[in-house]
Amino acid sequence: MNTLTYKGYTARIDFDDRDNSLVGRLLGIQDIIGFHAESVADLHTAFEEAVDDYLEACEKIGKSPEKPVSGKLLLRVPPELHAAALIKAQAVGKSLNQLAIEALSREVRMG
Template identity: 80%
Template structure:
């Protein structure tokens, strides 16, 4: 996946073949923040401007800007998956939390 990161915000970059432009969209927040450019150099500039504009707009209207993530995740899994994960974690001498972090880290690195 093609991404850019600035001030803790990450954007996914796609190519629009119809309009022959690069399009970016901020990930991990509910607000829709997008930008586009004709080339990579302009895309970097447009991305930073989009993030800065978002932060400034939030400040002007008195809204707290959404932060991409806070490090907490709530998962709902079937009880049998929960039990199996707990057994695996205990088998390798880890807490379920640490085992899940390691599993997520492996998956996102793949």
């Protein structure tokens, strides 16, 4: 996946062959923030301007800008999986939270 990151916000980048342009959209928030450009250099500028404009608009209307993530994750899993994960964590001397962090990190290749 092609992404850009700025001020804690990440955008996914795609190519629109209809318009022969690069288009981006902020990920991880409900507000829809998009931007586009015809070159990679212009895309970086458009992305940063979109984030800055979003933050300024939120400030003007007195709204707290959405944050991409808080660090808290609530998962709904089948009870059997929950039990098996808890047993595995206890068996290897870890908390369920530690086990989940390691599993998610492996999945997204962060370490």
